[in-house]
Amino acid sequence: MSDKFRADFYQNFIEDDRWKYMVNGLGNTIKITFFAVLLGIVLGFLVALIRSTYEKTRKLWFLDMLCRVYLTVIRGTPVLIQLMIIYFVVFGSMRIDKVLVSVLAFGINSGAYVAEIFRSGIMSIDNGQFEAGRSLGFNYRQTMFYIVTPQAFKNVLPALGNEFIVLLKETSVAGYIAIQELTKGADIIRSRTYNAYMPLLAAGAIYLVMVMIFTHFVQKLERRLRNSDH
Amino acid sequence: MKKQVLALVMAAVMAGSLTACGSSAADTTTAAQAATTAQAEEKKEETETETEAAGDEDGVLVMATNAEFPPYEYHDGGEIVGIDVEIAEAIAEKLGKTLEVEDIAFDSIIPEIQSGKADFGAAGMTVDEDRLKNVDFSDPYTTASQVIIVKEDSDIAGPDDLSGKYIGVQLGTTGDIYATDYEEEGSTIERYNKGFEAVQAMLQGKIDAVVIDIEPAKVFVSQNEGIKILDEALTVEEYAIAVKKGNTELLEQINGALAELKDSGELQAIIDKYISAE
Numbered sequence: 001m002s003d004k005f006r007a008d009f010y011q012n013f014i015e016d017d018r019w020k021y022m023v024n025g026l027g028n029t030i031k032i033t034f035f036a037v038l039l040g041i042v043l044g045f046l047v048a049l050i051r052s053t054y055e056k057t058r059k060l061w062f063l064d065m066l067c068r069v070y071l072t073v074i075r076g077t078p079v080l081i082q083l084m085i086i087y088f089v090v091f092g093s094m095r096i097d098k099v100l101v102s103v104l105a106f107g108i109n110s111g112a113y114v115a116e117i118f119r120s121g122i123m124s125i126d127n128g129q130f131e132a133g134r135s136l137g138f139n140y141r142q143t144m145f146y147i148v149t150p151q152a153f154k155n156v157l158p159a160l161g162n163e164f165i166v167l168l169k170e171t172s173v174a175g176y177i178a179i180q181e182l183t184k185g186a187d188i189i190r191s192r193t194y195n196a197y198m199p200l201l202a203a204g205a206i207y208l209v210m211v212m213i214f215t216h217f218v219q220k221l222e223r224r225l226r227n228s229d230h
Numbered sequence: 231m232k233k234q235v236l237a238l239v240m241a242a243v244m245a246g247s248l249t250a251c252g253s254s255a256a257d258t259t260t261a262a263q264a265a266t267t268a269q270a271e272e273k274k275e276e277t278e279t280e281t282e283a284a285g286d287e288d289g290v291l292v293m294a295t296n297a298e299f300p301p302y303e304y305h306d307g308g309e310i311v312g313i314d315v316e317i318a319e320a321i322a323e324k325l326g327k328t329l330e331v332e333d334i335a336f337d338s339i340i341p342e343i344q345s346g347k348a349d350f351g352a353a354g355m356t357v358d359e360d361r362l363k364n365v366d367f368s369d370p371y372t373t374a375s376q377v378i379i380v381k382e383d384s385d386i387a388g389p390d391d392l393s394g395k396y397i398g399v400q401l402g403t404t405g406d407i408y409a410t411d412y413e414e415e416g417s418t419i420e421r422y423n424k425g426f427e428a429v430q431a432m433l434q435g436k437i438d439a440v441v442i443d444i445e446p447a448k449v450f451v452s453q454n455e456g457i458k459i460l461d462e463a464l465t466v467e468e469y470a471i472a473v474k475k476g477n478t479e480l481l482e483q484i485n486g487a488l489a490e491l492k493d494s495g496e497l498q499a500i501i502d503k504y505i506s507a508e
Binding site for chain 2: 095180188192
C-alpha cells in the first residue's frame with residue numbers, strides 16, 4: 001500500500017515537475033481571491049452606503065436604483081456565466097490578462113453580497129446612535145463614518161468572513177476561461193496521469209488549509225474588536 | 231397542502247443529491263481500489279473472463295466517450311452520433327450485444343474503464359505510453375493528426391513558429407500533451423474545457439493558435455471565416471479503443487470485429503460518411 005502510494009505520489013507530483021501545476025495554480029488562486037476581496041469590499045461598501053443613505057434620508061434615489069439593478073442582476077445569475085460573459089463578451093475581441101478578468105468577475109460578484117452584508121450591519125445600528133451623533137454637531141457623513149460604520153463593521157465581521165471563504169472556493173470555476181488556478185492545476189495533472197484521487201485530494205486539502213488559516217485570522221480580529229467593548 | 235408538496239419535493243431533491251454524492255464517492259474508492267489491486271485483478275480477470283463474455287452478462291456493452299468531438303462523437307438532436315459511435319455499434323452488433331453510450335468528461339473516460347463502469351472507451355483516443363499504463367488498446371482503427379489552426383493573416387507557418395506564442399488546446403487531449411512541450415520554449419498553453427472555446431478565443435484574438443485533432447479542426451474551419459489549418463501537422467497518430475487492463479477476452483473480440491469491418495470496407499464507409507460529408 002505505501003509503495004503504491006509512493007508510486008502514485010511520484011507520478012502525480014514529482015514526475016515531469018507536475019507539482020508546478022499545483023503551485024502556479026495556487027499562486028493564481030490566491031492572487032484572484034485577494035484582489036477580488038478588495039474589489040468586493042470597495043464596491044460593497046459604496047453600494048451599502050448609497051442604499052442605506054437612501055433608506056434613511058430618501059436622497060440619492062437614482063444611485064439607489066442603479067445599485068438595486070446591480071444587486072438583482074449579479075445575485076440573480078451564476079458567477080460562472082458572469083465570468084464567461086466578461087471574458088468572451090465584454091472583452092470580446094482583445095487579448096486580456098485572465099487574472100484581471102477573474103478579479104473583475106469575482107470582485108463584482110462578491111461586491112453584491114458584501115453590499116447586503118454591510119447594509120444589514122448599518123441598519124442594525126440603533127437609530128439613537130445616529131441621533132446622538134447629529135445632536136453632538138456631526139453632519140450626516142461624519143456620523144456615518146465615525147459612529148455608525150465602525151460599529152456596523154464589528155457586527156458584520158462573521159458574515160463577511162463567511163463571504164470571503166465562499167469567494168475563495170468559488171474561484172475554482174475560473175478554470176472555465178482556461179486560467180490555471182488551483183482546481184485547474186489538479187485537473188491538468190489528472191488529465192496526464194488518469195489518477196483521480198491524488199490531485200483532487202491534494203487540491204481539496206490546500207483549499208481547506210487556506211480556509212482554516214483565514215478563519216483563524218478572522219477570529220483573532222473578532223476577538224480584538226470585542227476587547228474594545230469594555 | 232402546498233407546503234406538504236414543497237416539503238416532499240425538497241425531500242426528494244435532497245435524497246437525490248445524497249445518492250449522487252454517495253455514488254461519486256464510491257467511484258473514487260473503486261477507482262483507487264482498481265488501481266491498487268491492478269496486478270491482482272489481472273490474474274483474476276484471466277480466469278473470470280473465460281466464463282464471462284465481453285461486457286455484462288445481460289448483453290449490454292457500455293461505451294464511454296466525450297461527445298464534444300465532432301465528427302468522432304457529438305450530440306445531434308438528442309442523440310450521440312459520430313464515427314466512434316457507429317464503429318462501436320458495428321462491433322457490438324458483431325458480438326451480439328446492444329450498445330449503450332455514456333457521455334462523460336474526456337479525462338474521466340479511463341477511470342471509468344478502470345472502475346468497470348464502462349466496458350470500453352472510444353473517444354478519438356490516441357495510444358500513448360501514459361495511457362497504456364492504465365488501459366489496454368485495440369488495434370488502431372484510423373489515423374489522425376494534431377494540426378495547428380491559425381488566423382489567415384497569422385505569421386505562424388509551421389510547428390517551429392509556435393515557440394513564444396499563446397497556444398489554445400482542449401484539456402487532456404493529445405494536442406494538449408504535445409503543445410505542453412512548447413512551454414519550455416516560452417509558449418503559454420491555455421487549456422480550455424472544450425475545443426470550440428479555444429477556437430473562439432483565437433477568433434477573438436486572445437490566443438495565436440489552436441492545436442487540435444484534424445477532424446474537429448476541419449469542422450471548426452468550415453464553420454468559421456478567416457481561419458485555416460496549417461499544411462504541416464504537429465504530429466500524426468493512431469486512434470484506438472481502450473479496454474480495462476487485462477481484459478484480453480474483450481480486447482480480442484474487439485480486434486476481431488475491427489478486422490472484419492476493415493476487410494468488408496464497412497469501417498472506411500463509416501469514416502467517409504462523416505468526413506467527406508463536411
